[in-house]
Amino acid sequence: MREVFHQSLEDVQARLVEIADLVTVAIDRATRAFGTSDVALAEEVIEADAIIDEKAFELDELAIEILARQQPVARDLRIVVTALRVSASLERMGDMAEHIAQLARSRFPERAVPKGLKTTFTRMGELDVEVSRKLAELLRTQDLRIAEAIRDADDDIDELHVSVFEKVLGDSWKGEATATVDATLASRYHERFADHAVSVAKKVVYLATGDWAGADDEAAHEPSPVI
Amino acid sequence: MREVFHQSLEDVQARLVEIADLVTVAIDRATRAFGTSDVALAEEVIEADAIIDEKAFELDELAIEILARQQPVARDLRIVVTALRVSASLERMGDMAEHIAQLARSRFPERAVPKGLKTTFTRMGELDVEVSRKLAELLRTQDLRIAEAIRDADDDIDELHVSVFEKVLGDSWKGEATATVDATLASRYHERFADHAVSVAKKVVYLATGDWAGADDEAAHEPSPVI
Numbered sequence: 001m002r003e004v005f006h007q008s009l010e011d012v013q014a015r016l017v018e019i020a021d022l023v024t025v026a027i028d029r030a031t032r033a034f035g036t037s038d039v040a041l042a043e044e045v046i047e048a049d050a051i052i053d054e055k056a057f058e059l060d061e062l063a064i065e066i067l068a069r070q071q072p073v074a075r076d077l078r079i080v081v082t083a084l085r086v087s088a089s090l091e092r093m094g095d096m097a098e099h100i101a102q103l104a105r106s107r108f109p110e111r112a113v114p115k116g117l118k119t120t121f122t123r124m125g126e127l128d129v130e131v132s133r134k135l136a137e138l139l140r141t142q143d144l145r146i147a148e149a150i151r152d153a154d155d156d157i158d159e160l161h162v163s164v165f166e167k168v169l170g171d172s173w174k175g176e177a178t179a180t181v182d183a184t185l186a187s188r189y190h191e192r193f194a195d196h197a198v199s200v201a202k203k204v205v206y207l208a209t210g211d212w213a214g215a216d217d218e219a220a221h222e223p224s225p226v227i
Numbered sequence: 228m229r230e231v232f233h234q235s236l237e238d239v240q241a242r243l244v245e246i247a248d249l250v251t252v253a254i255d256r257a258t259r260a261f262g263t264s265d266v267a268l269a270e271e272v273i274e275a276d277a278i279i280d281e282k283a284f285e286l287d288e289l290a291i292e293i294l295a296r297q298q299p300v301a302r303d304l305r306i307v308v309t310a311l312r313v314s315a316s317l318e319r320m321g322d323m324a325e326h327i328a329q330l331a332r333s334r335f336p337e338r339a340v341p342k343g344l345k346t347t348f349t350r351m352g353e354l355d356v357e358v359s360r361k362l363a364e365l366l367r368t369q370d371l372r373i374a375e376a377i378r379d380a381d382d383d384i385d386e387l388h389v390s391v392f393e394k395v396l397g398d399s400w401k402g403e404a405t406a407t408v409d410a411t412l413a414s415r416y417h418e419r420f421a422d423h424a425v426s427v428a429k430k431v432v433y434l435a436t437g438d439w440a441g442a443d444d445e446a447a448h449e450p451s452p453v454i
Contacts, residue, residue, distance in 0.1 A: 064308055071298040081291055084308065088315070168404050177395050180407040188415070 005076060008066045012083045013139065015059045019090045020136035022052050026097035027132050027193060031125025034100050034186065035118070039108040045101035052094035056087045063087075075210075082203050086139070089196040093132065096193040103186055107178070112186070114179035117167060124160045124190040127153050131197045138204055147201040154194040161191040232303060235293045239310045240366065242286045246317045247363035249279050253324035254359050254420060258352025261327050261413065262345070266335040272328035279321035283314045290314075302437075309430050313366070316423040320359065323420040330413055334405070339413070341406035344394060351387045351417040354380050358424045365431055374428040381421040388418040 026045050033042035063083050066072070072080055104112040113121050131153045138146040164187040167173060168180055175183070253272050260269035290310050293299070299307055331339040340348050358380045365373040391414040394400060395407055402410070 064304060067294065067308070068300045068304050073295045077291060077295050081294070081311065084311070085315070088312070165408065168408060173404050175404070177400050177402065177407045180404045181392065181395060181411050184408050184411040185415070188412070 001070065005066070005070050005072060008062075008070065009076075009079060012059065012063060012066070012080070015055065015062070016083060016086055016090070017136055017140045019052060019055050019059065019087065019094075020132065020139050022048070022055065023090055023093045023097065024129065024132040024136055026052065026094055027100075027125075028129045030097040030100040030104070031121075031128060031190075034104040034112050035122055035125060037104060037108055037111050037113075039105050042101040042105040042108075046098055046105070049094050049098040053091060056091040056094075059087045060084055075207075079207060082207055086200050086203060089200045093193050093196045096189045096196070099189045100186060103182055103189075107182065110178075112182060114168075114175050114183045116173075116175070117164060117183055120160055120164060120167070121186060121190075124157055124187070127157050127160070128190055128193050131157070131194050135197045135200060138201055142204065142208065144205055144208055147205045150194075150197055150201045154198045157191055157194045161187050228297065232293070232297045232299060235289075235297065236303075236306060239286065239290060239293070239307070242282065242289070243310060243313055243317070244363055244367045246279060246282050246286065246314065246321075247359065247366050249275070249282065250317055250320045250324065251356065251359040251363055253279065253321055254327075254352075255356045257324040257327040257331070258348075258355060258417075260331040261339050262349055262352060264331060264335055264338050264340075266332050269328040269331040269335075273325055273332070276321050276325040280318060283318040283321075286314045287311055302434075306434060309434055313427050313430060316427045320420050320423045323416045323423070326416045327413060330409060330416075334409065337405075339409060341395075341402050341410045343400075343402070344391060344410055347387055347391060347394070348413060348417075351384055351414070354384050354387070355417055355420050358384070358421050362424045362427060365428055369431065369435065371432055371435055374432045377421075377424055377428045381425045384418055384421045388414050 026048060029041050030045045032038065033045060063080050066080055067077075106112075131150055134146050134150050134153070137143070138150065164183055168175065168183050173180075253275060256268050257272045259265065260272060290307050293307055294304075333339075358377055361373050361377050361380070364370070365377065391410055395402065395410050400407075
């Protein structure tokens, strides 16, 4: 029974890594589509999100089956419940990538990236891709040092998020309402993407360290949404 | 054992209803604070969100304890897993109310509601409160007809959400960037609040009807975030 459970967990882990890899492809394409107004690439992201949703759903069903058949307790139970939560976060990360792609598509053939914010959004995109890659690596290796790197990158993203609002609300901002809306939404999606990654990383860490009190404290890392 | 499980489920249900009631208070106060620029009321919402987070965390711990001690299977297992997911959605609804309150606070003593959108946001706020009240009622009574009313209200909110962007991106919009940012974020928070409620309502319905394939299909009810 123990052996069966161990194999089931390996299956769960492999599926989580697979979804995280798909999310990395999605955010990489979405931020490139957003940066270069590549509507075909944006379409790819939007279409591929259904695959992420489907895989997350299948993983949830597998986790519930494991709970029913193998009735894990203690730490084993925590691992399976955590898998359900990680799956939900990955699914939302895919949604954020999709939303960024939708922004790119909706402005086509205009540029989606507001003038004066190209460097900022390029950097936010790169950081989101980095966060996503590291998250897949964390899920693959369980190397807890990666969690710290994810948190550091999230801090950088939060700073960029704040800087977008400073720019948009500053005296020198000459953007049209469209540019203001796009900057607001795109920044929010980029920031939420990384928040979810931090939330997953925390759960992986707490699984390893056993202190559960902070593992659900997602809100603590979400910066105030407004300046 | 069956009797113990039944009592545990009643405890879970009572706690979900309690959290949904707290969320209703939060969204009611948040939308009033936003509409009237009442910074004291906004502060109350922001402070009270920690209570919602704490209660959601306690409920999750209870659900995990039930899984460990009573090892439910089949529909019983689905109920407990669903409780975990409902708790996560309620917690996010509380966060959305908090974000609306933060918007109200951040603009004080200026008005948070952008000019020309007062009626729209008043209506969105009323609908969010209605959705939240109905959700608590659905969790309390398991009367599935309420789920339909929640979905209808969500459709109305989605329409208002679209109308906010039409207004902001229209030729007649004279708002400053601040007003544009506020309208964008506030509309998004109102819309997400109701989305989470629809997601919970679906889960309650699917628990009753047994068809799980659609219960996680949250994305399907999220309108395109941009016009």
